[in-house]
Amino acid sequence: MRETTLKEIASALGISITTVSKALKNYPDVSDKTKKAVIALAQELDYTPNSFAVNLRTKESKTIGLIIPEVVHHFFSGVVNGIIAEAEKNGYLVIILQSNESLELEKKQVALLINKRVDGIIMSLSNESNDDVHIKDILKKEIPFVQFDKISKLIPSSKVIINDQKAAMEAVQHLIDMGCRKIAHIRGLENPQNAIDRFLGYKKALEKNGIPFDSSLVYSCKAITFDQGVEFAKQILEEDKGIDGIFVITDLVAVGVLAHFNEKGIEVPNQIAVIGFSNWLVSQVITPKLSTVNQPSYDMGVAAFTLLLEEILSRKEGKSFKPKIIELETEVIVRESTLKKS
Amino acid sequence: MRETTLKEIASALGISITTVSKALKNYPDVSDKTKKAVIALAQELDYTPNSFAVNLRTKESKTIGLIIPEVVHHFFSGVVNGIIAEAEKNGYLVIILQSNESLELEKKQVALLINKRVDGIIMSLSNESNDDVHIKDILKKEIPFVQFDKISKLIPSSKVIINDQKAAMEAVQHLIDMGCRKIAHIRGLENPQNAIDRFLGYKKALEKNGIPFDSSLVYSCKAITFDQGVEFAKQILEEDKGIDGIFVITDLVAVGVLAHFNEKGIEVPNQIAVIGFSNWLVSQVITPKLSTVNQPSYDMGVAAFTLLLEEILSRKEGKSFKPKIIELETEVIVRESTLKKS
């Protein structure tokens, strides 16, 4: 299957390659007549420029790289969606790599993308990662770079984030507004910044409302799973501390809590209210429907690509680029699991 | 930021570009001494081959394209996962495009990938698509091509599928084994082959067990949503036909059914058993836990890439390639929603 090239069109028309190229790119120094002829023949021969050659010549691939911890995750697939859509709109394609939360793999992926000479990289760090060399490499090579969600504050790149602390505060405030006074927090793992921030938000909300912080009401997940939620729910019932509200690190775990409460006949929200985080699909289909905090995943993707494109374009013009940070708004979504009948 | 090239290494070492290239690729006609020197300097200068030039020269990009209806979908992200993992293992990267179930968009994506000259394409058709020209184009251009999930039987390419009909039969058989005798089917949209096949499987299972088929027990979804499930559940209760089991096109809809039954105090499975399809995450966290049919999404991804790679390699060697069809096994997963206590 011979691919048609400029050369073929040129020789068929008895003109030079240069002219053919110019005609197709609508250069002003080609007569309308030849333009017409070239375009017609190109169409007929189903000409499509060899992207390899174009890349080599123009030094850009119109392709960006995206590294995320996992694809099979409601939040990330939302982001992926936004990035792909926005990228495509601007003529860019997206290569997706998965770090599986492994630092080792993440390093490989970065090397792969640099090697592939993508025009830019968007990335959410794995839990193990921080301000490591491979990330600094990206900046050193002056590859446009945007971080989102799990970021390293030490890396001076553009970022798209939410304010986890504020979002958590609002969630807990909502519980308080609903009349909860003894509020537990099922928090995430030790390291990730968002787990820390959400915990801090929880603390601050209590403080602001004059509710004493009690560290025995904080339960730390060893893994972000449904079962973990079930387990803590069990524990909470056994301990019988009079907890009347729970703020859970993420919906999946919260659903585990709800499942156990349902089984034990605990009335949610009247006995214990529960609020999750992230607005997973499952939160809308569980009974009772789970109140949660919406993270605008799609919008984060769009914002991330927009920032990246800005940097790509400004670097192309030789300008220096000043990293920007976009903080997107979250929103408490009130559903049945916190809506006490009074 | 100057990228180091072969030329630079060559002139620094006072040897030719050719030799440098060969040294790095471990050609036998380069002495060990020069190899050592070249490799050392390459490492020091952080040399990485310019992939654009390599692509142009070798006519391959080590990149494949993937077109799916949507990323944010449990099944598809599983497949994506499998494809990415297997591709990476073999040194390939994956460009993902989303057709959003739109034929128009799908055509554009195909054109984009052909233009990008990816080494192969993996695709699940949109609902609107069939044996259209843009698909035939892929074959005509002799681009390695694998279809999965929603396929067009008319296109002679490799395929990775499940046997929807058989899977549906097994699901319904399970209901029958559990003692159900009046079994409803909430089916999918009109066109997609899998909706049709699952319906046929339902019919066959009834037939096989001597249960008369009653078309009034078949409910057709206008959209694959939670609400659709709620609605049909309501209708089923109102009609009060004595239905004691329901086979639902997919878990999301099935969960809607369960939600409504829970609300109305219908005992599942004892009054009515429910089985879904696809083994979404939500099926494991709902109460009662939903029985369903597992589709090996990750494995489908792996199989799809494997098939694609086979074709890529055999074409590279100039051999013709005979399309293969891989049919993966499904499995009925029995959970609470069908496990009648007897």
Next chain:
DNA sequence: ATTATAATCGAAAACGTTTTCGGAAAAATC
């Protein structure tokens, strides 16, 4: 010493495009 063989290297073409720059022809101006 001569020839044959093996080991090592490099020149050059090729992949297909883009873009600069100069030149020829046509049109406009004097």
Next chain:
DNA sequence: GATTTTTCCGAAAACGTTTTCGATTATAAT
């Protein structure tokens, strides 16, 4: 008719790599 201006075209270099094939030198066989 001579000059200037405009219009249109093409030669050629460049992007960085890979690979063929011939050349050169060193080694082995005669």
